[in-house]
Amino acid sequence: MRSHRLLGVLGKTLVGFGLTTLAFLAYQLWGTWLIQHWSQQNLRAAIAPREPVAQSVAKHYSPPQIGGAIGVIDIPSIGVNKAVVQGVGEANLAEGPGHYPGTPMPGERGNVGIAGHRTTFGGPFYRLNYLKPGNLIFLTTSAGTFRYLVQRSLVVKPTDTSVVGPSNANILTLTTCTPLFSAADRLVVVASLQGKPWTPPSGGTTPSRHPGAAPVSTPWIYSLASLGGVGSPYLAPFAWGAAVLLVGSVLIRLMGQTGRRILVWLPGAAVVACIVFVFFTSLNQVFPPSL
Numbered sequence: 001m002r003s004h005r006l007l008g009v010l011g012k013t014l015v016g017f018g019l020t021t022l023a024f025l026a027y028q029l030w031g032t033w034l035i036q037h038w039s040q041q042n043l044r045a046a047i048a049p050r051e052p053v054a055q056s057v058a059k060h061y062s063p064p065q066i067g068g069a070i071g072v073i074d075i076p077s078i079g080v081n082k083a084v085v086q087g088v089g090e091a092n093l094a095e096g097p098g099h100y101p102g103t104p105m106p107g108e109r110g111n112v113g114i115a116g117h118r119t120t121f122g123g124p125f126y127r128l129n130y131l132k133p134g135n136l137i138f139l140t141t142s143a144g145t146f147r148y149l150v151q152r153s154l155v156v157k158p159t160d161t162s163v164v165g166p167s168n169a170n171i172l173t174l175t176t177c178t179p180l181f182s183a184a185d186r187l188v189v190v191a192s193l194q195g196k197p198w199t200p201p202s203g204g205t206t207p208s209r210h211p212g213a214a215p216v217s218t219p220w221i222y223s224l225a226s227l228g229g230v231g232s233p234y235l236a237p238f239a240w241g242a243a244v245l246l247v248g249s250v251l252i253r254l255m256g257q258t259g260r261r262i263l264v265w266l267p268g269a270a271v272v273a274c275i276v277f278v279f280f281t282s283l284n285q286v287f288p289p290s291l
Helices: 002-046 220-225 235-257 261-286
Strands: 068-075 080-086 111-115 136-141 144-156 171-178 185-193
Touching: 002 068, 002 080, 002 261, 136 171, 144 171, 220 261, 235 261
Parallel strands: 111 171
Antiparallel strands: 068 080, 068 136, 136 144, 144 185, 171 185
8 A cells, every 4th residue: 555655656756857847848948038038128228329429429438248238130141130248158148149258349350259049048049050151240239230241150169269269350250059959069150340340439449348338137037036146056946946836735725625716726827837937047047058
């Protein structure tokens, strides 16, 4: 009798684990897309006007801040039109394509580096492998719109950071993970700047200091999911996981005690779904970041 109970508990546990895994995979594809959708709205609202700025104003701009909105990347041939954030950390790439700090800003001399997710968080670079030599890439900031022509693509190991290193050529380097649903390698696309590079006005800013980097706050969902950064990073997933179990248990008990289950199920399921979403967001932050 006891063995039957143990088997029953084990079976339910395995089923629960399987359903949770499937739900987490669904979150990776569609939940993260929702997070980036929210973030893109904030980034676009923070982007400065796209017309070139006056020389008297340009010399007063400060370096872009991590998390700042620097402009828009437009790749017509693969349907990409995304606001670009400063930084390539996990939280930055959750908001959209990220500009590598330390590389020139769009339109400036040298190697401009931009990274983006391939599958999760909206997969802005999902179809990057379809880019061919001759395709155009447009980068727009408040310093103007800069046009790049795709030259080549290659695959490198994640440890090969030389692809976004300094260059005497005026180029744009896009990076993302490859193959699909894997972070084993990096797909790299290199494009060359068409026309003259943007130069700060006389007595103005130094490289990587032209306008367009309005500060943007971290998505509220990340702050909530991490409990405001209090304690160990593993504390937040544990706390939200416990909240899911607690609220779920209360919901099941209430449904067994009332004859009008629909009145309990509808609002209860909505509350549990919201908590599960935050739990998955918290859990996702513990895993190693990938593109």
